[in-house]
Amino acid sequence: MSNLRIAIQKAGRLHEESMELLKDIGISIDNGKDQLKASARDFPVEVFYLRNGDIPQYLRDGVVDAAIIGENIIIEKGNDLPFVERLGFSKCKVSIAVPKESDASSLKDLAGKEIATSYPETVKRFLEAQGISAKLHIINGSVEIAPNIGLADGICDIVSSGSTLFKNGLKEIEVLLKSEAVLAISPKMDDERKAILAKIQFRIQSVLKGRNSKYILLNAPNDKLDDIIKILPGMRSPTVLPLAEKGWSSVHTVISKNQFWEIIDELKSKGAEGILVCPIEKMVL
Ligand SMILES: Nc1ncnc2c1ncn2[C@@H]1O[C@H](COP(=O)(O)OP(=O)(O)OP(=O)(O)O)[C@@H](O)[C@H]1O
Ligand SMILES: O=P(O)(O)OC[C@H]1O[C@H](OP(=O)(O)OP(=O)(O)O)[C@H](O)[C@@H]1O
Ligand SMILES: [Mg+2]
Numbered sequence: 346m347s348n349l350r351i352a353i354q355k356a357g358r359l360h361e362e363s364m365e366l367l368k369d370i371g372i373s374i375d376n377g378k379d380q381l382k383a384s385a386r387d388f389p390v391e392v393f394y395l396r397n398g399d400i401p402q403y404l405r406d407g408v409v410d411a412a413i414i415g416e417n418i419i420i421e422k423g424n425d426l427p428f429v430e431r432l433g434f435s436k437c438k439v440s441i442a443v444p445k446e447s448d449a450s451s452l453k454d455l456a457g458k459e460i461a462t463s464y465p466e467t468v469k470r471f472l473e474a475q476g477i478s479a480k481l482h483i484i485n486g487s488v489e490i491a492p493n494i495g496l497a498d499g500i501c502d503i504v505s506s507g508s509t510l511f512k513n514g515l516k517e518i519e520v521l522l523k524s525e526a527v528l529a530i531s532p533k534m535d536d537e538r539k540a541i542l543a544k545i546q547f548r549i550q551s552v553l554k555g556r557n558s559k560y561i562l563l564n565a566p567n568d569k570l571d572d573i574i575k576i577l578p579g580m581r582s583p584t585v586l587p588l589a590e591k592g593w594s595s596v597h598t599v600i601s602k603n604q605f606w607e608i609i610d611e612l613k614s615k616g617a618e619g620i621l622v623c624p625i626e627k628m629v630l
Contacts, residue, residue, distance in 0.1 A: 349545065355394035356382075413526055413528060414529050417467070428529040429529075433525060440504045454478070455498060458498035459481075460499050492511060554625075559622050559624065561620060573612060574596070577600065599628070
């Protein structure tokens, strides 16, 4: 039987959370700091530890079948490659920035100027779409220093908190794209491996739904139950169980992490007490 070959980043921003996701979907492997390949103990999967930037070519060649990779790298180096899941971590932007005293306020204002970047294909695509040209300096790291050393008028790089821009006296003037970790796949996968991938996708979806939801339990007087239940979305409808104390019930349900604080405030105002909030490991609908 074939193994599904999954690539993850060997070291860097994506490594830890990729390992964590694999663990959460039941794929246990040894930490790969000193190895390039590991087999899962209980699933037909091999994990390859690679450089993020090299992964698109491996997918294209069919040397690996799937990969956890930054969407920005797929856009830069593998725009032809499909991705099948957004994974919700390593969220960042790829942005244009200029020295904070510059008059430029969009990519258009850099027409005819010099831009330093590690993402030349992405920048070229945006320049072409806007019908402008600029000179690109391709550098692999510390891009934010380029304007300060006179190498470029602006940069295109990853922005997350914005602190690297701030420390280098730069300001963001245009967001080219937003990125997060994704599960990308090889166009060359055979049917046997596609079947393993389908199982993995199902597991990933269950884990991500769980991560985005909270299980809540609360107590309420019976005469307030109708009002409280109206507030709760729930998977189907909330579970209501009688408490030992007469006239009171316990209500259990699942709510989305995003709505969480608003719903808790409303529940309290409608008479809910003893609200417990628990993480959900996996959720299968
Ligand atoms: N500051 C950040 N905040 C959030 N996500 C980020 C940040 N910097 C990078 N990323 C995301 O993590 C990915 C990996 O970044 P990292 O700097 O670890 O490696 P890299 O230099 O892009 O890749 P390689 O593995 O080829 O060395 C990026 O492609 C991007 O998707
Ligand atoms: O907006 P911020 O939160 O400051 O994050 C942005 C910085 O993070 C990344 O660099 P990283 O720390 O990965 O270093 P690298 O250049 O060595 O990859 C990216 O290249 C930016 O420089
Ligand atoms: Mg980096």
